[in-house]
Amino acid sequence: MKNHHSLPRRDFVRIASGVSLGAGLGLRPAELFASIAGPDSGDRPATEVHLSIDRRGFTVDDRHTDAPTIGGSIPGPLLRLREGQDAIIHVTNNLDEVSSIHWHGLLLPFDQDGVPGFSFEGIPPGETFTYRFPVRQAGSYWYHSHSGTQEQEGMYAPLIIDPAGEDPVRYDRDYSIVLSDWTDEDPMGMLRNLKGNGAYYNYAKRTLPQFIGGLLDNAGETIRDRTMWGEMRMDPTDIADVTGATYTYLLNGTSPAANWTGLFTPGERVRLRFVNAAAMSFFDVKIPGLRMTVVQADGQDVEPVRVDEFRIGVAETYDVVVEPVAGEVYTIFAQSMDRSGFARGTLAETEGAEGEIPAMDPRPVRTMADMPGMEDHSGHDMADMPGDHDMAGMEMEMDHAAMGHSEDTMSLRRLRYEDLQALEPNRDVREPTRDVEIQLTGDMERYFWTLNGKKLSESDPISLTVGERVRLLMTNGTMMEHPMHLHGVFMELQNGAHPAFAPRKHTVIVPPNQTVEAHLTYEDPGPWAFHCHLLFHMMTGMFARFEVAPAIAADESTQP
Amino acid sequence: MMSIRAAAALALASTILAGSAQGQEMDNMVFHFSQLEVDASRVEGSGLNRWDGSGWIGTDFDRLWWSTEGEQAGGTVGGAEVMALYGHYFRRFWDVVVGYRQDIEPTAQGYLAFGVAGLAPYWFEFGALGFISQEGKPSVRIEADTDLLLTQRLILTLGGELDWLLTDDDRLGLDSGIAEVEFGIRTRYEIRRKFAPYLDLLWVREKESPGSPDLNPVAESDLRVGIGLRLVY
Numbered sequence: 001m002k003n004h005h006s007l008p009r010r011d012f013v014r015i016a017s018g019v020s021l022g023a024g025l026g027l028r029p030a031e032l033f034a035s036i037a038g039p040d041s042g043d044r045p046a047t048e049v050h051l052s053i054d055r056r057g058f059t060v061d062d063r064h065t066d067a068p069t070i071g072g073s074i075p076g077p078l079l080r081l082r083e084g085q086d087a088i089i090h091v092t093n094n095l096d097e098v099s100s101i102h103w104h105g106l107l108l109p110f111d112q113d114g115v116p117g118f119s120f121e122g123i124p125p126g127e128t129f130t131y132r133f134p135v136r137q138a139g140s141y142w143y144h145s146h147s148g149t150q151e152q153e154g155m156y157a158p159l160i161i162d163p164a165g166e167d168p169v170r171y172d173r174d175y176s177i178v179l180s181d182w183t184d185e186d187p188m189g190m191l192r193n194l195k196g197n198g199a200y201y202n203y204a205k206r207t208l209p210q211f212i213g214g215l216l217d218n219a220g221e222t223i224r225d226r227t228m229w230g231e232m233r234m235d236p237t238d239i240a241d242v243t244g245a246t247y248t249y250l251l252n253g254t255s256p257a258a259n260w261t262g263l264f265t266p267g268e269r270v271r272l273r274f275v276n277a278a279a280m281s282f283f284d285v286k287i288p289g290l291r292m293t294v295v296q297a298d299g300q301d302v303e304p305v306r307v308d309e310f311r312i313g314v315a316e317t318y319d320v321v322v323e324p325v326a327g328e329v330y331t332i333f334a335q336s337m338d339r340s341g342f343a344r345g346t347l348a349e350t351e352g353a354e355g356e357i358p359a360m361d362p363r364p365v366r367t368m369a370d371m372p373g374m375e376d377h378s379g380h381d382m383a384d385m386p387g388d389h390d391m392a393g394m395e396m397e398m399d400h401a402a403m404g405h406s407e408d409t410m411s412l413r414r415l416r417y418e419d420l421q422a423l424e425p426n427r428d429v430r431e432p433t434r435d436v437e438i439q440l441t442g443d444m445e446r447y448f449w450t451l452n453g454k455k456l457s458e459s460d461p462i463s464l465t466v467g468e469r470v471r472l473l474m475t476n477g478t479m480m481e482h483p484m485h486l487h488g489v490f491m492e493l494q495n496g497a498h499p500a501f502a503p504r505k506h507t508v509i510v511p512p513n514q515t516v517e518a519h520l521t522y523e524d525p526g527p528w529a530f531h532c533h534l535l536f537h538m539m540t541g542m543f544a545r546f547e548v549a550p551a552i553a554a555d556e557s558t559q560p
Numbered sequence: 561m562m563s564i565r566a567a568a569a570l571a572l573a574s575t576i577l578a579g580s581a582q583g584q585e586m587d588n589m590v591f592h593f594s595q596l597e598v599d600a601s602r603v604e605g606s607g608l609n610r611w612d613g614s615g616w617i618g619t620d621f622d623r624l625w626w627s628t629e630g631e632q633a634g635g636t637v638g639g640a641e642v643m644a645l646y647g648h649y650f651r652r653f654w655d656v657v658v659g660y661r662q663d664i665e666p667t668a669q670g671y672l673a674f675g676v677a678g679l680a681p682y683w684f685e686f687g688a689l690g691f692i693s694q695e696g697k698p699s700v701r702i703e704a705d706t707d708l709l710l711t712q713r714l715i716l717t718l719g720g721e722l723d724w725l726l727t728d729d730d731r732l733g734l735d736s737g738i739a740e741v742e743f744g745i746r747t748r749y750e751i752r753r754k755f756a757p758y759l760d761l762l763w764v765r766e767k768e769s770p771g772s773p774d775l776n777p778v779a780e781s782d783l784r785v786g787i788g789l790r791l792v793y
Contacts, residue, residue, distance in 0.1 A: 192592075195593065196593035203712045207711060208710055443652055445653060529584065
């Protein structure tokens with residue numbers, strides 16, 4: 001167990017050869033060694049796990065695929081680690097293609113992050129890769145393939161890290177709730193469909209009869225509205241690129257018809273650990289009849305917030321605590337943001353019980369405020385922070401102000417990003433000394449997506465240094481929400497909370513026509529991935545490389 | 561035919577490349593799209609079949625565009641052309657294109673082709689092409705069409721095309737001026753996105769012979785009614 005952070009020489013050579021093949025790591029070998037040779041962990045206890053990646057048959061209702069899976073199931077097995085221990089995870093790839101596992105949201109050396117082309121070359125067919133890293137955090141996370149379209153096909157699973165000390169969340173029972181979007185279509189075929197027609201899966205477009213109806217109703221407004229959208233060549237009904245036209249939305253790998261059920265005993269505090277492991281779908285989650293207390297976001301403890309509903313972007317996680325009562329059956333209802341379908345499950349005292357399934361809410365339509373450049377939403381304005389903004393396009397009315405005054409009110413309390421506040425203060429509260437501005441860009445018609453107008457393959461890396469305090473400004477110039485995921489560090493979301501209590505997120509939704517600000521400090525050097533977590537956005541170029549140099553190297557460079 | 565073989569080779573290469581790529585930088589892969597529409601109508605008592613195919617293969621930025629259109633009446637091909645263009649994405653929504661057009665019927669003739677194509681404001685698919693024939697005669701073609709949804713699957717396509725000879729063309733036997741105008745309303749029902757039967761209303765006028773100053777109906781009636789099928793691959 002000695003020195004298990006440093007790679008054997010042979011492995012290092014393999015990484016180095018990856019560099020020469022064009023991965024463009026940008027770090028000198030000495031720096032590589034510096035970054036991977038952590039302090040000797042001595043005889044710290046370790047959790048050792050064996051995982052295998054296998055192609056398995058999987059059936060949802062009447063549709064069937066042979067899909068790459070982790071451990072033979074979709075989702076893959078729950079991985080449970082403990083903070084302060086070492087994780088040793090042997091992953092054997094039994095596919096006939098290269099695969100990988102990325103530990104989403106975990107702080108670890110870059111060469112354990114599992115991103116082909118960044119961390120390593122991937123796990124070749126028939127080979128075993130052993131991940132070794134100290135577990136430096138607690139909370140609910142997930143893990144998934146970072147190779148090709150394997151994640152869409154079924155390679156995702158929940159990961160829970162129990163805290164070293166006492167858990168600030170009091171609960172009697174917990175369930176992982178993994179939401180996903182499943183299809184029997186070949187994902188590359190889906191991307192090809194979108195390249196041929198960006199609205200291929202949109203069956204809720206505006207029609208001529210609606211236009212005529214609008215003219216009769218308010219001709220001036222209707223013509224102005226249509227003219228604006230037409231001029232921009234943008235579609236207000238483009239809420240999701242891929243929809244229920246092909247997807248069945250799953251909860252823990254189970255279709256709405258098959259109804260996943262979690263049991264409870266009345267009086268228990270039940271912790272639900274939601275993961276959005278979908279490739280392309282945001283969900284609005286509610287459990288009618290149950291108030292949810294949000295206790296964690298992206299694995300990080302937050303001040304408890306009582307809500308009726310929350311939106312979970314692709315790759316985000318939320319932990320909520322609920323207190324179901326005797327004699328009730330509850331439906332966990334996760335409707336896709338575009339209302340083309342839903343995932344559902346049940347909380348009940350006995351197997352086989354079924355609660356009422358609510359009707360889906362009205363489908364949101366984008367408004368002029370979402371249109372890039374139409375209004376000045378130059379960020380920093382708290383009234384326009386993400387959670388609030390989402391409401392702008394929603395047709396359903398939800399009165400935030402009314403909440404908290406009366407439990408009886410009919411209005412739903414919906415989680416907003418401004419509600420999130422870190423439970424423990426952030427370690428680094430310095431003012432940023434470095435601004436990194438990222439424009440979220442793309443072309444819905446040609447169907448490719450970019451950062452600062454460039455695909456990963458065309459762009460230069462963004463160079464940072466360990467310990468450097470960074471202000472990340474993400475400005476969305478597209479018509480869609482993008483769940484932006486930064487590897488290797490938490491983004492402290494500047495949501496109006498005191499900076500010391502800014503919530504730490506690994507994935508942040510950036511709404512259309514808005515700027516979201518996050519502060520961060522890297523502790524680990526390496527090339528780190530930054531990308532939109534919508535799979536087809538990432539695959540077509542919405543991806544950047546953060547090159548984080550070790551602090552020592554920076555010092556050397558200033559003393560020639 | 562060359563272009564089809566070249567396209568097949570490119571497709572094969574892209575498959576092999578895609579299979580070997582493991583990094584995150586494979587973000588500019590080769591894709592392809594093909595659409596074929598065939599329809600049948602009756603003009604002056606005899607059957608008239610038309611075809612209109614188009615597609616592309618390439619990356620987001622560089623594509624080989626191909627198209628073919630023509631018609632056949634009573635077992636004889638009355639008009640047919642094929643075109644292959646290299647297109648480069650030069651700004652959002654737009655490609656600049658250059659390539660070659662070959663007319664097969666009624667007059668076999670080759671052309672250098674160049675122009676722009678893309679999505680114009682208000683959702684018009686738009687193309688403006690200039691041609692220089694092998695005899696050095698310039699001409700212009702403007703095409704535009706847009707979709708109007710009656711329902712999510714019942715869709716009207718309004719389209720038009722205009723061919724304009726900038727000088728007299730002896731080989732075609734036509735004087736300078738507008739050589740052909742076409743307007744169409746095509747109503748398709750998308751049983752699937754890739755499989756849609758349609759009803760076609762087409763209004764065509766074209767110049768028939770040298771010296772004729774006017775555009776004339778090609779048959780007794782300006783209007784043709786056809787039924788057809790759109791296939792997308």
